[in-house]
Amino acid sequence: MNGCCRQLIGRWVTLLGVACIGAAGAGKSASAQSAAVPAPTRIEFWHIFPDAPRQGWIRERAAAFHRLRPDVLVRPVAYANYPQAFQALATAARTGKAPALVQISEAGTQLAVDSMLFRPLPRAAAAKLGDYLPAVLNYYRVGGQLYGLPFNTSSPVLYANNSLLKKAGLGGRPLPDTLELLTQTCGALKRGGSAGPCMTFPVDAWYFEQWSAQQGALWVDGSNGRQSRATRTFLMGEAVARPLRWLSAMQRAGYYVNTGKIEDNAGATQLFLKGRVAFLMTSSSRIGQVLAGSRQRGFAVQVGRMPVPQGSPRQGMVVGGSSLWIPREITPRSAAAAQDFALYLTGTANLVSWHRLSGYDPLRQSSVNLLRRQGWLQPGQAHTVAVDQFRSTRASPATAGALFGSFYEVRAVLHAAIERVLAGAEVAASLQAAQTRADQIIRAYNARF
Numbered sequence: 466m467n468g469c470c471r472q473l474i475g476r477w478v479t480l481l482g483v484a485c486i487g488a489a490g491a492g493k494s495a496s497a498q499s500a501a502v503p504a505p506t507r508i509e510f511w512h513i514f515p516d517a518p519r520q521g522w523i524r525e526r527a528a529a530f531h532r533l534r535p536d537v538l539v540r541p542v543a544y545a546n547y548p549q550a551f552q553a554l555a556t557a558a559r560t561g562k563a564p565a566l567v568q569i570s571e572a573g574t575q576l577a578v579d580s581m582l583f584r585p586l587p588r589a590a591a592a593k594l595g596d597y598l599p600a601v602l603n604y605y606r607v608g609g610q611l612y613g614l615p616f617n618t619s620s621p622v623l624y625a626n627n628s629l630l631k632k633a634g635l636g637g638r639p640l641p642d643t644l645e646l647l648t649q650t651c652g653a654l655k656r657g658g659s660a661g662p663c664m665t666f667p668v669d670a671w672y673f674e675q676w677s678a679q680q681g682a683l684w685v686d687g688s689n690g691r692q693s694r695a696t697r698t699f700l701m702g703e704a705v706a707r708p709l710r711w712l713s714a715m716q717r718a719g720y721y722v723n724t725g726k727i728e729d730n731a732g733a734t735q736l737f738l739k740g741r742v743a744f745l746m747t748s749s750s751r752i753g754q755v756l757a758g759s760r761q762r763g764f765a766v767q768v769g770r771m772p773v774p775q776g777s778p779r780q781g782m783v784v785g786g787s788s789l790w791i792p793r794e795i796t797p798r799s800a801a802a803a804q805d806f807a808l809y810l811t812g813t814a815n816l817v818s819w820h821r822l823s824g825y826d827p828l829r830q831s832s833v834n835l836l837r838r839q840g841w842l843q844p845g846q847a848h849t850v851a852v853d854q855f856r857s858t859r860a861s862p863a864t865a866g867a868l869f870g871s872f873y874e875v876r877a878v879l880h881a882a883i884e885r886v887l888a889g890a891e892v893a894a895s896l897q898a899a900q901t902r903a904d905q906i907i908r909a910y911n912a913r914f
Contacts (some may be wrong), residue, residue, distance in 0.1 A: 467517035469728045470542050475698050478913060479494050482850045486527070487805065496843060498684075502638070503535070503536070504533075505536050505537055505538040506536060506537050506557055506709065506798055506799060507538045507539070507540065507800045508538070508539055508540070508564070508565035508799050508802050508803050509539075509540050509541075509542055509553065509564035509565060510523075510527070510538065510539055510541045510542065510567075510568075510803075510806065510808065510905060511538070511542050511544060511546050511550050511553070511564045511566070511567040511568060512541060512542070512543060512544070512550075512563065512568045513543070513545070513546055513549075513550055513568055513570075513787070514543060515543040515544070515545055518753070518759065518823075519620075519822065519823060519825045520541070520543050522818070522819065522822055522823075523541045523543075524541055526809070526815060527539035527541050527806075527812055529542070530809050530810075534805065536800075536802075536803040537805065539585075539806050539808065542564070546572040546728075546853065547568075547569065547572075548873060550568065550569075551569065551573055551873075552575075554567050554582075554792075555580070557583075557795070558582050558651040558792060561794070562790070562796065563582070563795060564678050564791040565791065565792070565795050565799045565800065565802065565803035566789055566790070566791060566806065566807055567677045567789070567790050567792070567804040568616065568617075568787045568788075568790075569613060569787055569788060569789075569790050570786070570787045570874065571604060571605075571784050571785060571786060571787065571788070571866065572647040572872040572873055573872065574612070574613065574788075574868060575603070575607070575690065575868045575869050575870040575872065576690040576871075576872065576873070577612065577613075577790060578607050578608075578612060579791065579870050579914065581795055582793055582794075583612055583790045583791060583792055583854075584791055584792070584793045585610035585612045586611045586614060586791075586804070587610065587804075589612075590804055590808060591611045591895040593613070593808060594611075596829045596830040596831050597615065597828055597829055598603055598618075598826075598828055598829075598830075598855075598856070600613065600858060600860065601615045601618055601784055601826075601828060602783065603865065603895070604784040604865065604866050605788045606896045607868070610792060612788075613787075613788025613789060614788055614789045614807045614808070615784075615786070615787075615789075615811070615828055616784065616786070616788055616807075616810065617750065617787055617788055617819070617823070617825040617852070618784055618786040618790050618810055618825060618826045618828060618855070619747055619748040619750040619785055619786050619800055619825050619826060620675070620748070620749050620771065620782040620785060620826075620851060620854055620855050621671075621672055621675055621747065621749070621770065621771040621782075621785075621830035622639055622664075622746070622747075622748075622749045622750060622752070622768050622769065622770065622771055622850060622851050622854065623629060623641070623642075623647075623744060623745070623746050623767075623769040623770065623771060623772055624737060624744065624745040624746070624747070624755055624766055624767075624768055624774065625640055625744055625769065626737065626740065626742075626743050626744075626759070626764055626766065627764065627766065627767050627768065628659060628740075628763075628765065629654070629659060629743040629764075630654070630741065630743060632657070632658075632659070633653065633656075633657025633658060633659050634657050635650065635654065635657065635744075637651055639769075640767060640769030640770075641769075641772055642769060642770050642772055643773060643774065643775040643777075644708060644711045644772050644773065644774075644775065645711075645773050645774075645775045646772070646904070647744065647772045647816060648711070648714070648715060648720065649720075650663075650744075651663035651664065651715070651718070651720040651743075651744075652718075652720075653718075654697050654743055655720075659743065661722075661741060661742070662685070662719060662720060662721060662722035662742055662861060663715075663720040663721070663722060663731065663739070663742060663743055663744060664715070664721055664722075664742050664743065664745065664892070665721065665722045665723070665733045665737065665741075665742050665744075665745055665746075666733055666745065666746035667724070667726075667727070667728050667729045667730050667733050667747065668723060668726075668727050668728070668729070668746055668880055668883050668887070669727070669728045669730075669876075669880070669882060670875075670876040670880060670883075671728075671785060671876075672708075673705050673708060673709070673879065673883075674783055674866075674867070675771060675782060675783055675785070676704065676705070676707075676708045676773060676774065676777075677699075677702070677704040677705060677863065678781065678782065678783045678863045679771075679773045679777050679778070679779055679780055679781070679782075680704040680707075680773070680774065680777045680778065680780070680863075680868070681704075681778055681780050681861065681863045681906060682699065682703075682704030682705075682779070682863055682865060683699055683862060683863055683867075684698065684699060684701055685697065685698050685699065685867050685869055685907070686699075688862045688865075689862050689863065689865055689866065689867045689868065690867055690868035690869045691862060691865055691868055692699060694830065694869070694911055695867065695869035695907060696904075696907060696908065696911065697871070697900075697904045697908070698875060698900055698903045698904060699900075700879060700882075700899050700900040700903055701793060701893075701896045701897055701900045705879075705896060706892055706893065706896055707774050707884065708741060708774060709882075709886055709895075709896065710885070712886070712887070713814060713886050713892060716887050722736065723887055723909065724736065726800070727880050727884075728880075730747050730748060733757075733761075734748055734755060734758075738755065738758040738759060738762060739753070739762075740762070740764070740845070746771065746772070748785070749824045749825070749826070749847055749851035749854075749855075750755075750786075750823050750824050750825045751823075752768065752823070752824030752847050752848055752851065753821070753822055753823050753824050753826060754823075754824075756847060764845065767847075768847035768850045768851070769850060770850060770854050771854070773792045779857075779862055780781075780858070780859050780863055780864050781855075781857055781858025781859050781864045782854060782855050782858050782864065783864055783865075783866040783867075786825065786826075789807045789810070789811075791803050791804060791807070791878040793852065795885060798897065811828070811829075813829055813831040813832050813835060814832075814835070816828050816829055817832045817835050817836055817839070819830065819863070820836065820848065821848075822842065823837075823896050824847075824848060826852060826855050827852065828852070833852070833905060862887050869907060869910075870910050870911075871906045871907050871909075871910040872904040873902075874906045874910075875903045875906060875907070878899050878902050878903045879899055879900070879903070882895040882896060882898065882899035
């Protein structure tokens with residue numbers, strides 16, 4: 466590894482804070498064998514699904530791939546979240562122990578490219594992705610090269626507890642699809658005798674990034690970092706301020722409850738499944754969990770589009786999720802094995818199975834077609850809402866998604882601003898301080914290149 470690369474890895478960590486085996490059979494001497502069987506290529510796949518259902522699915526796919534390809538043995542390793550996996554990867558690469566395949570979130574794309582730790586996908590591999598959603602591929606294409614192979618993509622959706630709605634006399638109505646209608650519905654729930662808060666969703670910048678895109682607003686300059694390196698954010702813009710003012714009002718009215726943890730999708734989901742709130746806004750990747758959990762607890766769930774500020778043009782969703790990356794300095798044999806496994810994992814049938822388990826988007830048109838042949842994705846179904854919402858996205862610089870190397874840190878700055886507002890601080894002042902700090906972070910990052 467060259468000195469420049471080592472320096473970049475060290476900066477990466479700072480930014481985030483973050484032998485061959487013979488195949489002889491027992492009882493047979495080596496001299497009795499006509500030919501030695503080569504040991505399989507062993508590769509590690511680092512992912513961020515520690516929960517039993519999704520971790521089990523990945524282990525099953527690794528085992529199935531080994532049956533198809535006995536020459537490759539995949540060992541999945543689960544991490545708690547993207548930043549943890551990111552930091553572990555930087556440390557491993559610095560010591561020459563990088564995995565062969567790693568899952569990196571969409572927000573880490575520019576940082577991963579800048580680190581020079583990863584190799585882009587060869588054109589021959591990219592050519593096998595012809596039926597992928599173009600918007601998803603374009604997100605991970607930097608400088609004309611596709612680096613990450615998209616694996617899991619989701620968007621925010623609204624979950625509703627139909628039992629609580631019916632109890633308040635609100636059953637059978639369309640779900641609110643604007644923030645203002647959601648506030649009105651929460652008021653009607655309270656008047657209908659509903660006790661406690663009305664809704665929850667995590668303190669997470671991701672939702673505000675989606676609201677900005679839906680309103681046609683950029684997150685950073687440089688055409689969202691797609692035409693030139695981003696130099697500043699637009700956190701003070703009305704596209705961010707408006708939903709934050711709404712959230713503040715929901716908090717004051719007693720309609721919104723926060724779990725008290727950043728990016729706490731799991732905690733928010735549990736509040737909903739325990740019947741503490743009528744509405745949950747979280748990732749479509751939790752559809753499988755929510756539907757199974759609600760059945761166990763005896764209530765029905767309805768899923769609707771992400772509510773947006775009234776009058777928003779609804780330009781669509783930004784890619785959210787992750788892709789699969791291959792480190793640059795592993796052996797060619799390991800890289801080829803990792804690429805083959807990644808293509809297998811994201812093949813038509815596996816994306817169908819993955820979608821049915823989790824709710825993540827099926828990504829390939831062939832996967833959508835197969836799901837429909839299986840009787841899936843019928844109008845009005847929970848999974849259909851999320852798939853249709855994502856596919857209604859209109860291509861624009863706003864919906865292309867932001868691309869800049871200090872994305873994780875800027876998200877942390879906005880998280881702190883949201884928490885200040887929920888504690889009673891004024892929205893405009895909180896966002897002004899957040900934008901000032903975020904812009905400083907971006908300038909400091911850019912100064913290193």
